[in-house]
Amino acid sequence: MTSASQQRTRVLVVDDHPAIREALVWMIQNAPDLALSGEAGTADEGFTLIQRDVPDVVVVDVAMPDTHGLDFVRSLLSVYPDLGVVVYSIYDEMIYAERALRAGALGYVMKRESSAVVREAIRSVARGEAYLSRAMSSRILTRASGKPGKASGPLTDLLTDREIEVLQLLGEGGDLDEIASRLHVSRKTVETHRRHVKEKLELNSISELLVFAVRWTDT
The missing domain is CATH 1.10.10.10 (Winged helix-like DNA-binding domain superfamily/Winged helix DNA-binding domain)
Structure with a gap:
């Protein structure tokens, strides 16, 4: 393995939709600082791949065929606590982002976002930094400050x-x-x-x- 490849962030994709996986795989393979560790369509497949070769970052969907994505994140981090996790989902970040962070993920990106946003989330999480949208970050900071927001939550x-x-x-x-x-x-x-x-x-x-x-x- 070359020195350059050793410095690349190794990413595992876990998503049950083949088209989404293919798009993520293409994005990772075409980023000079990222490398594909593997891809899986279920949580069980993801665990098996990680046991063989632990990546730096896992990109995981919330909706999984064999378990819930957040349960997968919790289980994963109970075994590999230093693993970086980005949750990549169609579900509204206002509902799921904080829950994903509580489960141990460092990033949350909605599937409507661009590839550039997904890449930046992976890079941030690989550095050990949290990644959320500006709106979601503002909401969490407002709650943490104890100041009331513009409206009560749903x-x-x-x-x-x-x-x-x-x-x-x-x-x-x-x-x-x-x-x-x-x-x-x-x-x-x-x-x-x-x-x-x-x-x-x-x-x-x-x-x-x-x-x-x-x-x-x-x-």
């Missing part, structure tokens, strides 16, 4: 990380058994989370919750 801010995951999976059409399998919990636990979500969102029925979940997931 009711979804009241949900725990697990409740947000259940809401997302309901919106994607998952039934209770499917959600329990994805989150590695019991059906009864999912039912409890669903009830809490309904109450916190001030909805009157499960039907209203399902309609809300679908609309929320599609936004």
